[in-house]
Amino acid sequence: MHSFGYRANALLTFAVTLLALICAMSSLSDNLNSPSPSSHVKVLNINWFQKSTQGNDEVSMTMNISANLQSLFTWNTKQVFVFLAAEYETPQNSLNQVSLWDGIIPSKEHAKFWIHTTNKYRFTDQGSNLQGKEFNLTLHWHVMPKTGKMFADKIVMSGFSLPVEYR
Amino acid sequence: MDWQGQKLVEHLMQILLVVFAVMAITMGYALGSFQTMLLIYASGVVITTLITVPNWPFFNRNPLKWLDPSEAEKHSKMQIVDSSSKKKISKK
Numbered sequence: 001m002h003s004f005g006y007r008a009n010a011l012l013t014f015a016v017t018l019l020a021l022i023c024a025m026s027s028l029s030d031n032l033n034s035p036s037p038s039s040h041v042k043v044l045n046i047n048w049f050q051k052s053t054q055g056n057d058e059v060s061m062t063m064n065i066s067a068n069l070q071s072l073f074t075w076n077t078k079q080v081f082v083f084l085a086a087e088y089e090t091p092q093n094s095l096n097q098v099s100l101w102d103g104i105i106p107s108k109e110h111a112k113f114w115i116h117t118t119n120k121y122r123f124t125d126q127g128s129n130l131q132g133k134e135f136n137l138t139l140h141w142h143v144m145p146k147t148g149k150m151f152a153d154k155i156v157m158s159g160f161s162l163p164v165e166y167r
Numbered sequence: 168m169d170w171q172g173q174k175l176v177e178h179l180m181q182i183l184l185v186v187f188a189v190m191a192i193t194m195g196y197a198l199g200s201f202q203t204m205l206l207i208y209a210s211g212v213v214i215t216t217l218i219t220v221p222n223w224p225f226f227n228r229n230p231l232k233w234l235d236p237s238e239a240e241k242h243s244k245m246q247i248v249d250s251s252s253k254k255k256i257s258k259k
Contacts, residue, residue, distance in 0.1 A: 001173035007220045011180055015212045018188040022208065025192055026201065075199040146201050 026076045027148020033074045039067035039139045039155045041084065047118065049130070050166050057130035059123040059162060065101065065139075066114040072143050072151075073108040080105040081142045086123060087156075088135035098123050100137075132164040172226025180219040187211025 001007055047060040065084060072080055083102035090096055100119040105111050136158045143151040168176065187208055195204025233239075 001177050002168060004220060004222065007176065007180075008216070010177070011184075011212075011216060011219060014181065014184055015215070018184055019208065022188055022192050022204070026195070026204070029196060075196065075201055 023147040027145060030074050030076055030145060030149065030151070033071075035069075035071040035153075037067065037069045037071055037141075037153075037155065039065070039069075039157070041065050041137045041139070041157055043137075043160055044116075046163055046167065048167060049163060051128055052124070055128055057125040057128050059130060060118060061123070062116070062118050063101070063137075064114075064116055067139060068112045069105060069141060070108050070111040072141065073111060076145045076147065077108075078144045078146045079107075080111065081144065083140050085138050085140060086135050086160075087138050088133055090125070090127065090129040092127060092129075096126065097138075098125075130162050131166070132162060134159075134161045136160065168222050168226045169229045169231060171229040176219045176226055180215060183215040183218065184211065187215065 001010065042064040043061055044064055045062045047062060049057070049059045052058050063084075067082070069080060069082065081102070081104055084100050086096075086098045086100055088096050099121050100123055101115075101117060102120065103113075103115075105113075136156050137160055138154050138156045140154040141152065145151075188211070191204045191208035191211065194207055195201060
């Protein structure tokens with residue numbers, strides 16, 4: 001503590017150590033939040049459903065996605081990444097996950113949304129198993145914090161099925 | 168900066184920073200604003216720097232009292248005499 005440089009160094013080191021501690025505590029404070037998100041998806045129309053030249057089934061559909069993810073936001077939340085996936089079982093794979101739509105929610109004000117959309121990414125099967133297939137639509141999300149641990153969770157919505165015939 | 172000043176400045180630095188850190192996290196959590204927390208802490212660090220880093224006169228109130236050069240010379244001579252006498256004794 002005898003010189004200017006020594007004092008400046010000691011102060012900086014201690015200040016940064018405390019800053020790390022503060023960040024760790026704000027990350028831990030996220031655990032105090034118990035979110036209660038809700039979501040609802042309605043398949044309005046199967047636009048077309050066919051087998052591609054490669055022999056893989058492909059579907060285009062129009063959906064209505066509504067969700068309220070406001071309770072996921074805390075003071076330490078930077079943004080929330082959310083995606084809707086179709087999940088189904090085939091003889092080949094016990095779990096197929098096809099991302100149909102995604103989005104980034106930048107703030108709590110935008111976390112209660114309602115969107116009318118066709119699938120943003122192609123709903124293609126690995127093979128030809130989609131005729132009359134029952135599938136789940138699952139809303140997955142990743143909560144990205146300003147500092148610390150990232151949280152991920154999902155809501156599974158079941159009871160959707162594809163038509164038996166191509167159209 | 169004298170010895171007392173150095174001790175004081177170290178304690179002052181640690182206490183101030185911890186106080187500002189606690190204040191920042193409680194205010195930030197209470198107001199639900201990460202930015203507020205960072206601003207409070209940053210201003211805390213700046214204030215602490217201004218208080219503890221420059222060599223303020225406040226930290227120089229207990230200066231060391233050095234001996235006069237003439238007196239010091241006498242003492243050093245005496246020590247040399249002493250040590251030489253000791254050596255002579257040990258040789259004997």
